[in-house]
Amino acid sequence: xxxxxxxxxxxxxxxxxxxxxxxxxxxxxxxxxxxxxxxxxxxxxxxxxxxxxxxxxxxxxxxxxxxxxxxxxxxxxxxxxxxxxxxxxxxxxxxxxxxxxxxxxxxxxxxxxxxxxxxxxxxxxxxxxxxxxxxxxxxxxxxxxxxxxxxxxxxxxxxxxxxxxxxxxxxxxxxxxxxxxxxxxxxxxxxxxxxxxxxxxxxxxxxxxxxxxxxxxxxxxxxxxxxxxxxxxxxxxxxxxxxxxxxxxxxxxxxxxxxxxxxxxxxxxxxxxxxxxxxxxxxxxxxxxxxxxxxxxxxxxxxxxxxxxxxxxxxxxxxxxxxxxxxxxxxx
Amino acid sequence: xxxxxxxxxxxxxxxxxxxxxxxxxxxxxxxxxxxxxxxxxxxxxxxxxxxxxxxxxxxxxxxxxxxxxxxxxxxxxxxxxxxxxxxxxxxxxxxxxxxxxxxxxxxxxxxxxxxxxxxxxxxxxxxxxxxxxxxxxxxxxxxxxxxxxxxxxxxxxxxxxxxxxxxxxxxxxxxxxxxxxxxxxxxxxxxxxxxxxxxxxxxxxxxxxxxxxxxxxxxxxxxxxxxxxxxxxxxxxxxxxxxxxxxxxxxxxxxxxxxxxx
Numbered sequence: 176x177x178x179x180x181x182x183x184x185x186x187x188x189x190x191x192x193x194x195x196x197x198x199x200x201x202x203x204x205x206x207x208x209x210x211x212x213x214x215x216x217x218x219x220x221x222x223x224x225x226x227x228x229x230x231x232x233x234x235x236x237x238x239x240x241x242x243x244x245x246x247x248x249x250x251x252x253x254x255x256x257x258x259x260x261x262x263x264x265x266x267x268x269x270x271x272x273x274x275x276x277x278x279x280x281x282x283x284x285x286x287x288x289x290x291x292x293x294x295x296x297x298x299x300x301x302x303x304x305x306x307x308x309x310x311x312x313x314x315x316x317x318x319x320x321x322x323x324x325x326x327x328x329x330x331x332x333x334x335x336x337x338x339x340x341x342x343x344x345x346x347x348x349x350x351x352x353x354x355x356x357x358x359x360x361x362x363x364x365x366x367x368x369x370x371x372x373x374x375x376x377x378x379x380x381x382x383x384x385x386x387x388x389x390x391x392x393x394x395x396x397x398x399x400x401x402x403x404x405x406x407x408x409x410x411x412x413x414x415x416x417x418x419x420x421x422x423x424x425x426x427x428x429x430x431x432x433x434x435x436x437x438x439x440x441x442x443x444x445x446x447x448x449x450x451x452x453x454x455x456x457x458x459x460x461x462x463x464x465x466x467x468x469x470x471x472x473x474x475x476x477x478x479x480x481x482x483x484x485x486x487x488x489x490x491x492x493x494x495x496x497x498x499x500x501x502x503x504x505x506x507x
Numbered sequence: 508x509x510x511x512x513x514x515x516x517x518x519x520x521x522x523x524x525x526x527x528x529x530x531x532x533x534x535x536x537x538x539x540x541x542x543x544x545x546x547x548x549x550x551x552x553x554x555x556x557x558x559x560x561x562x563x564x565x566x567x568x569x570x571x572x573x574x575x576x577x578x579x580x581x582x583x584x585x586x587x588x589x590x591x592x593x594x595x596x597x598x599x600x601x602x603x604x605x606x607x608x609x610x611x612x613x614x615x616x617x618x619x620x621x622x623x624x625x626x627x628x629x630x631x632x633x634x635x636x637x638x639x640x641x642x643x644x645x646x647x648x649x650x651x652x653x654x655x656x657x658x659x660x661x662x663x664x665x666x667x668x669x670x671x672x673x674x675x676x677x678x679x680x681x682x683x684x685x686x687x688x689x690x691x692x693x694x695x696x697x698x699x700x701x702x703x704x705x706x707x708x709x710x711x712x713x714x715x716x717x718x719x720x721x722x723x724x725x726x727x728x729x730x731x732x733x734x735x736x737x738x739x740x741x742x743x744x745x746x747x748x749x750x751x752x753x754x755x756x757x758x759x760x761x762x763x764x765x766x767x768x769x
Contacts, residue, residue: 202698204550206733207740210699211551259755266759271766312601424759428752435748439740443751444548450755454762491599498593499664500602503586503613 207442208252214448216246221452225264228453229271229460230467231416231476233397234261234423237322237483239449240394248445255434255441260449262427265397265420267454271461272417279368279414282378283421286400289379290426293386301391317391318487321399326481329402333474340470366410373408381407382422389426397423398480402473412469532565535721537709544696544727552698555725561688561711576619576626576712577682578637579692583614583674584703590665606661607647613701614674615639618681618692627715635710635717639666639677673697702727 202211220242228235236257243253272278304313362375381403385396400419404410410418435441464472537559544553557579563569588611594603617639623632636642640657644665648655655662669675674697682692694707705727710720729737739747 202549202551204546204548204698204733206729206736209702211549259751262752263755263758266756267762268759270760270763312599315601316599424756428755431752431755432745432748435740435751436744439744439747441740441748441751443736443740443747443754446751447754447758450758454759455766457759458762458766491601493600494595495593495600497668499661499668500591500593501665501668502589502591 203444203448205248205442205445207440208248208256208445210247212246212248212445217445217448218452221260221449222456223452224260225453225456226460226463227456227479228261228264228397229268229457229462230464231398231401231460231472231479233401233419233476234265234394234427235397235453236261236394236427237318237398237480241483243445248442252440252442252445255431256446256449258427258430258434259441259443259446260453262424262431263450264453264457265424265427267457268420268461269417269424271458272420275417275465276368277414278417278421279366279410280418280421281364281368282366282371282410282414283418283425285364285375285378286382286385286418286422287425289382289384290386290389290422293383293388294390294426295386296383297387297390300387304391314391315487315491319484319491321388322480322484322487324484325399325402326477326479326484329473329477330481332406333470333477336470337474368414370411371409377407385422386426396426398476401476405473412472416464532563532567533711533719534562534564535709535711535719536560536562537707537721537723539707539723539725542723542725544700544725545730546702546727546733547730548733550698552700553696555694555696557692557694557707557709559690559692559709559721561690561719563688573687574713575684575687575690575718576621577684577690577692578623578626578635578710578712579616579618579682579694580708580710581614581616581618581694582612582706582708584612584701584705585610586613586701587611588613588665590661590668592661592664604661606665608665609645609647609652611644611665613703614696614705615642615669616675616681616694617677618694619679620682620684620690622679626712627717631715631717637710639675672699674699696727700727702729 201214203214204211220239224235224239224242227233227238239257239260240250240253243257244250248256269278363372364375364378365372381400384403385400388394388399389396397419400422401415404415404419405412431441431446467475537557540556540558544555559577561575561577588608590606590608591602592604593600596603617637619626619637623637626632626637627635632638633641644654644662645652646654646662657663666675673695676695682690684690703726705725707723707725708720709722711718728734
């Protein structure tokens with residue numbers, strides 16, 4: 176269940192997961208979420224999302240949060256606990272990319288500078304929207320628009336690249352002189368690891384957008400950051416994922432601390448199970464990603480992002496099973 | 508003189524009897540199998556057993572001893588709950604209407620030995636709020652607080668959703684009369700039962716009238732590790748957050764060490 180129906184715990188599924196089930200399953204009670212879940216189900220979810228996050232260098236929040244809400248965990252606890260899961264997956268990813276010298280730390284820190292400001296503005300807008308009372312719809316619509324657009328663009332770009340390749344035309348290598356308007360901006364900086372020489376302004380701007388979108392939509396923003404770095408800054412595919420993970424690690428670790436300090440909604444037990452699955456999955460994902468061609472990887476990620484976007488659109492358009500939903504005040 | 512004394516004695520006795528035995532001529536004694544439900548890491552719901560005896564104290568009461576009916580009501584901690592309804596606007600389903608239920612029981616179980624219409628007349632059933640549908644449910648209506656009719660869609664769907672979550676239940680065969688004066692009821696608590704105090708209210712009816720009632724309570728508490736985590740999250744938020752973030756980083760680091768190939 177997505178944010179559009181955050182209040183509605185999916186009853187049938189919740190019963191499936193909270194009741195003693197047919198196959199051998201170990202129930203564990205989550206102290207903050209306040210309900211028992213099947214430990215292997217959560218572990219498997221962590222593994223699957225971790226694999227995807229390691230492969231594409233994304234946090235996977237846009238997949239994990241809806242999954243947790245789907246098994247009956249309240250949206251607020253889900254969002255808060257997912258942050259620490261993403262931190263763990265991306266930490267494991269950062270280390271393995273670091274060893275392969277595929278992390279541009281300077282670029283990551285510059286992005287972070289813009290990201291912090293973006294997060295602050297995003298949190299402010301979040302509060303305003305919540306006051307207006309249509310936060311759920313806003314989030315649902317922005318998921319649809321953002322995910323469908325980004326997914327569609329990535330698919331069309333990567334399909335064209337793959338077709339070009341199959342027609343035997345050499346893939347145009349990145350030429351040093353191929354400048355766009357982005358390269359005409361002042362405050363130029365050289366990022367050695369990525370072999371790029373760009374203005375700091377678009378770097379800050381991208382960081383700002385990611386921080387802003389992340390705070391408003393409750394996602395890490397990795398799936399946005401990776402294509403932005405590739406298309407606007409021409410960061411080579413080799414370093415883009417590792418660098419994006421550095422940003423995700425720092426933002427999500429601080430998000431965990433902030434969520435815990437302000438809302439007291441981080442479920443450490445849930446987070447630990449997700450983390451263990453997540454880091455193992457991320458290791459295999461990172462390996463699978465390294466062995467894959469860049470444009471194939473982008474096509475797959477584009478398909479995944481588009482699919483999630485369409486899923487949200489479907490949810491908004493199709494009549495829900497239950498028109499009514501309950502939410503305890505104060506728990507949100 | 509003796510006659511006067513006799514009259515006075517009779518009058519005094521009559522007063523004493525009238526005063527000492529108001530309508531109640533039954534003594535109700537109840538006992539719960541436990542007063543504390545501990546929520547541990549493998550908590551997956553449980554049930555509490557309620558035993559009770561009805562002791563008729565007067566000859567009058569003894570005559571109706573074969574006609575006792577018992578209604579047990581368990582009320583969980585109170586919560587303010589918002590109910591939302593989705594409507595289609597410009598082709599998109601979105602939350603449009605909402606209703607706030609004030610101090611609604613998070614958990615509500617009504618158990619009886621037979622259907623309410625056989626226990627008392629509809630008027631009494633409504634007055635005593637026996638069934639879940641009869642319970643007074645204060646709602647925020649504009650600036651007012653009140654309860655709408657039981658046919659109201661928001662109210663009916665509120666009860667339906669709560670029942671689906673296994674937090675509201677009504678069983679008209681939930682109380683077993685082992686003998687005409689001894690009864691037993693099993694109070695089921697689902698895994699998602701909220702933490703807090705639960706009130707158990709037992710009402711005894713005979714021939715359609717309420718005779719007596721008794722109250723007791725139990726609590727659902729987190730213990731051990733669960734309580735430690737919950738307390739830490741609440742009382743030491745920042746430290747808890749830092750610990751969780753460190754745990755995330757350590758887990759990530761540990762995995763990369765374990766899976767290191769080169």
